[in-house]
Amino acid sequence: MDIEGRIRKLRRRMEDERATAVLVSAPANLRYLTGFDGVIDDGINGACLVTADVTRFYTDMRYADAAAAAAEGGPWEVGIQRENLYVEVCDELHAMDVDSLAVESSVPYGRFKFISEQFRGAVRVIDHLIEDFRQIKExxxxxxxxxxxxxxxxxxxxxxxxxxxxxxxxxxxxxxxxxxxxxxxxxxxxxxxxxxxxxxxxxxxxxxxxxxxxxxxxxxxxxxxxxxxxxxxxxxxxxxxxxxxxxxxxxxxxxxxxxxxxxxxxxxxxxxxxxxxxxxxxxxxxxxxxxxxxxxxxxxxxxxxxxxxxxxxxxxxxxxxxxxxxxxxxxxxxxxxxxxxxxxxxxxxxxxxxxxxxxxxx
The missing domain is CATH 3.90.230.10 (Creatinase/methionine aminopeptidase superfamily)
Known part of the structure; x- marks a missing residue:
């Protein structure tokens, strides 16, 4: 799988949309972006954060070993949540001086609301953020x-x-x-x-x-x-x-x-x-x-x-x-x-x- 190419396409889309950071959480989109096999299922608590410089996959301890093994030698670093994944992601974005965040249009409303309340900047939705790329199969x-x-x-x-x-x-x-x-x-x-x-x-x-x-x-x-x-x-x-x-x-x-x-x-x-x-x-x-x-x-x-x-x-x-x-x-x-x-x-x-x-x- 051309994971590096997928990340490049996403970053070009971010430039077009003037998005400083993107947070992806739908399981199918997580799997597409990371290419991880044997890690992501419908019950995962996970997210991908992408900025101009960062490609980080977050999950909890249930998936820590599998994620670390899948990420080895690739572009993704793995972050393990301590208490609440989205609180911790928003704190890291604040530490990076990121003031705008984009999420998928498929994100559940409750999650969007929670992220919007935790993030100290603007949160917006981009329609078919990853799904458009997924149309063209390798x-x-x-x-x-x-x-x-x-x-x-x-x-x-x-x-x-x-x-x-x-x-x-x-x-x-x-x-x-x-x-x-x-x-x-x-x-x-x-x-x-x-x-x-x-x-x-x-x-x-x-x-x-x-x-x-x-x-x-x-x-x-x-x-x-x-x-x-x-x-x-x-x-x-x-x-x-x-x-x-x-x-x-x-x-x-x-x-x-x-x-x-x-x-x-x-x-x-x-x-x-x-x-x-x-x-x-x-x-x-x-x-x-x-x-x-x-x-x-x-x-x-x-x-x-x-x-x-x-x-x-x-x-x-x-x-x-x-x-x-x-x-x-x-x-x-x-x-x-x-x-x-x-x-x-x-x-x-x-x-x-x-x-x-x-x-x-x-």
Missing amino acids: DEEVGRIAAAAAIADEAFHHMLGYIVPGRTESEIALELEFTMRRNGSEGMPFSPIVASGPNGAHPHAIPGPREVQPGDMIVLDFGARVGGYCSDMTRTVCVGKPTDEQRRIYDAVLAANEAGIAAVRAGMPCVDVDKAGRDVLAQRGFGDYFTHGIGHGVGLDIHELPTIGPRSTQSLRDGAVVTIEPGVYVEGVAGVRIEDLMVVDDGGHRRLTNAPKELIEI
Whole structure:
């Protein structure tokens, strides 16, 4: 990972924003800036302080040894809090005669308020301070995402032999998670979605006690994590032979998926990528049944920039990793979603999801 390059980019952004010091505390942004493996988790009490001369990672004694080992030979010095991390950081900033401090827009309000009260100068928010940089993936980042996608592909193949009538959604979700963990996933980037029959009409349905029935369409939305980086994919299968209407819905979603993918290339406005798939569904009579944006960025977080939807103001950038996931949701009947993961490169894109997309009958 080019950690020195990331710090240089941040310092250039600081110059542009006229920010004397930046304090970063979101776990994904901490991991991005430091490149530390085996240190940062969602429960960490940590922060990165960057000025023109200082790159310091703060944490508490729980992470002290791991942080010291990860920082060895790199640009980050490690500071260990004694009582309250943010009080101590503000005291150090005062000792350095720093009178203005910038924080991420994602910082929780309570933390922002506390820092503002402790710091003896101006505190302001910079929108997407680190997230903008994270859009463009380095080769090693893409490699980790691709490895996570391969684990998810393998898990999908396994599930085709596991799903049978009588299994509950919860049992299927548990098997899906166990399979990915067994094959190397570092936990789950999000709880798998298993939505059978009418539950498939809810895009983020929570797996429950419903038993799979013959004739059900089943939406499977899941991902793995490798080296801190996520994958995301969705497939929809049918238990038995699909009806003509189920087949018509599936074919429309597949065509929208392929149209969205075909539009993925550097410089393309995200709203136009969304429109490419959305228009297909509208032409086939399902425009009113597609209720979310067609995709999003993926990396250290399962949802990150860019946002690919009808109100997006962003464009795809070379090196971004994005999903394309159109869906049709018919309340009380069924839902279908198909999602692929790809990296924007070489004037087009390279697909990272390789599981089959034809309608599979199990």
